[in-house]
Amino acid sequence: MSFKRMEGFAGSIPQKFADTKIPKCPMCGTTDPHWSLDERRGKLMSFDPEENANKYLFKCEKCGCILRAPVTDVVGVGRSALLSWQGVAKKAHGKQVKAIYITVEEVGNMQTTDLYKEKEMTLEELNALAERI
Numbered sequence: 001m002s003f004k005r006m007e008g009f010a011g012s013i014p015q016k017f018a019d020t021k022i023p024k025c026p027m028c029g030t031t032d033p034h035w036s037l038d039e040r041r042g043k044l045m046s047f048d049p050e051e052n053a054n055k056y057l058f059k060c061e062k063c064g065c066i067l068r069a070p071v072t073d074v075v076g077v078g079r080s081a082l083l084s085w086q087g088v089a090k091k092a093h094g095k096q097v098k099a100i101y102i103t104v105e106e107v108g109n110m111q112t113t114d115l116y117k118e119k120e121m122t123l124e125e126l127n128a129l130a131e132r133i
């Protein structure tokens with residue numbers, strides 16, 4: 001994986017998303033996570049929307065934790081159930097269609113346990129977690 005800051009036009013949406021929506025790292029608590037980005041392509045042949053979806057990965061500069069979010073959530077498509085089948089799939093899984101779901105892929109070096117590893121939560125829950133650090 002090659003994480004980097006995406007200051008240019010193509011990367012501005014996810015970069016802006018990470019910088020403004022996740023102002024504080026939920027794993028180490030820094031208010032300057034300086035998120036770097038990577039993108040992971042989904043498995044096109046998979047019918048599981050979780051595996052199928054393209055994902056953005058956000059890495060904290062301080063602790064190295066990695067957060068994962070579906071591209072459709074970040075750009076907003078997945079939040080409209082009528083516009084995308086991924087939105088429909090979300091609804092079928094009992095998720096809130098309008099919420100943005102973030103998964104903690106790596107907990108980083110400030111966490112002493114893997115308690116949060118692969119834990120999925122909404123953006124609100126993630127920010128609430130960051131506030132408690």
Ligand SMILES: [Zn+2]
Pocket residue numbers: 025026027028029030033060061062063064065108
């Ligand atoms: Zn961090």
